[in-house]
Amino acid sequence: MAQQERAIATRRRLLVGAAEVFDERGYAAASINEIQARSGVKKGAMYFHFKSKEEIAQGVMASQLELPTEPRSSSASPMQQVIDLTHELAHRLRTDVLFRASIRLTVEQGTFQPHDSDVYDWWLRVFARDLARAQGAGELRAELTPEDVAASVVGSFTGIQMLSHVTCDRRDLHDRLTKWWQQILPGITTPKTAAGLAPAGSPELDLTGTG
Amino acid sequence: MAQQERAIATRRRLLVGAAEVFDERGYAAASINEIQARSGVKKGAMYFHFKSKEEIAQGVMASQLELPTEPRSSSASPMQQVIDLTHELAHRLRTDVLFRASIRLTVEQGTFQPHDSDVYDWWLRVFARDLARAQGAGELRAELTPEDVAASVVGSFTGIQMLSHVTCDRRDLHDRLTKWWQQILPGITTPKTAAGLAPAGSPELDLTGTG
Numbered sequence: 001m002a003q004q005e006r007a008i009a010t011r012r013r014l015l016v017g018a019a020e021v022f023d024e025r026g027y028a029a030a031s032i033n034e035i036q037a038r039s040g041v042k043k044g045a046m047y048f049h050f051k052s053k054e055e056i057a058q059g060v061m062a063s064q065l066e067l068p069t070e071p072r073s074s075s076a077s078p079m080q081q082v083i084d085l086t087h088e089l090a091h092r093l094r095t096d097v098l099f100r101a102s103i104r105l106t107v108e109q110g111t112f113q114p115h116d117s118d119v120y121d122w123w124l125r126v127f128a129r130d131l132a133r134a135q136g137a138g139e140l141r142a143e144l145t146p147e148d149v150a151a152s153v154v155g156s157f158t159g160i161q162m163l164s165h166v167t168c169d170r171r172d173l174h175d176r177l178t179k180w181w182q183q184i185l186p187g188i189t190t191p192k193t194a195a196g197l198a199p200a201g202s203p204e205l206d207l208t209g210t211g
Numbered sequence: 212m213a214q215q216e217r218a219i220a221t222r223r224r225l226l227v228g229a230a231e232v233f234d235e236r237g238y239a240a241a242s243i244n245e246i247q248a249r250s251g252v253k254k255g256a257m258y259f260h261f262k263s264k265e266e267i268a269q270g271v272m273a274s275q276l277e278l279p280t281e282p283r284s285s286s287a288s289p290m291q292q293v294i295d296l297t298h299e300l301a302h303r304l305r306t307d308v309l310f311r312a313s314i315r316l317t318v319e320q321g322t323f324q325p326h327d328s329d330v331y332d333w334w335l336r337v338f339a340r341d342l343a344r345a346q347g348a349g350e351l352r353a354e355l356t357p358e359d360v361a362a363s364v365v366g367s368f369t370g371i372q373m374l375s376h377v378t379c380d381r382r383d384l385h386d387r388l389t390k391w392w393q394q395i396l397p398g399i400t401t402p403k404t405a406a407g408l409a410p411a412g413s414p415e416l417d418l419t420g421t422g
Contacts, residue, residue, distance in 0.1 A: 028237075107373070117378045148390050149394065152394055152395075154374060155374040155387065156366060156367035156391070160363070163362065164366075176362055180366070182398070183398045183399050184395045187396060
């Protein structure tokens with residue numbers, strides 16, 4: 001068991017080291033030697049876990065799929081939980097290099113492999129599931145489908161974080177996200193719901209521990 | 212004059228050839244030799260115009276800034292013109308390799324250079340200008356700023372086209388964009404305005420010539 005735990009720890013060190021390099025340089029300019037040096041893992045151990053730079057990148061991207069997707073938010077409103085999840089992801093982008101690198105690699109896709117929509121499809125399913133709960137609670141307008149709204153949320157979040165990244169290193173990300181929610185909530189929620197929602201995230205949402 | 216016209220034509224051939232290669236492979240995997248071969252321009256002529264792959268990429272990205280930004284739409288509603296402009300850009304992404312490559316390079320930024328927000332800033336200004344017109348006409352809600360709505364439009368458009376690119380090669384782009392407008396219009400326009408707008412683009416918007 002100790003050996004298995006060590007293997008898990010080594011794999012994690014490799015992923016974090018790779019994430020730091022990918023986050024700084026992007027996929028194309030990252031070298032496997034730098035990843036090895038940064039993670040402090042011996043070459044043999046590295047090749048035991050990953051055969052190539054592409055495999056490491058796949059591992060970093062797949063780390064997104066291990067994130068908890070059940071709402072951390074303690075809000076009783078499913079729609080508020082959806083809003084809170086986007087702020088939680090925004091916070092993670094600012095503080096968690098593994099998540100940040102995995103998003104960068106997702107965005108750079110096509111540079112190093114044919115399109116792979118797995119990560120997008122996964123987020124589309126997560127948000128469609130949560131928005132279906134909101135619809136069940138009478139919060140999402142009945143004439144919309146959770147899938148169509150999920151596509152807008154995932155697409156808009158992706159682009160808004162990119163714009164915030166390029167223009168100000170994501171310093172205004174929570175603010176941009178809050179304004180986007182203010183603008184879109186009247187069109188996707190029922191009138192009585194919108195007034196009770198907090199576009200900036202619910203007050204009880206504690207983001208200090210998510211980085 | 213004939214010589215100057217030839218130089219302009221050569222530069223254009225280089226940009227289109229480079230755009231084809233960047234669009235297929237991304238910046239990192241594109242080679243200057245392939246760009247030269249694809250454009251059919253002699254090496255000396257190429258180096259007269261561009262000293263490096265990075266300079267060619269800058270040229271492709273800058274081609275966005277030469278697009279006409281005055282609305283082609285003949286709609287009398289400034290807000291409808293904003294909607295129409297996004298559909299025009301979506302159409303251009305599907306049909307114009309130079310525009311498609313310039314967007315890809317913009318998205319891949321940071322892979323090959325420090326962040327350069329010029330192109331985003333330019334689109335933010337274009338949309339803020341048009342949305343200010345919509346506000347002047349009483350169509351954009353008075354409590355919003357054109358700049359904040361422009362940030363949502365540019366951010367959302369960027370991410371929605373990426374998602375559409377990765378999941379279905381942009382086949383559903385107009386549809387996704389239409390649904391996004393349907394969802395956000397109630398929150399950004401005055402109630403009497405929303406009913407008169409066509410989220411799918413105005414009927415008179417002729418996109419056949421923009422490719």
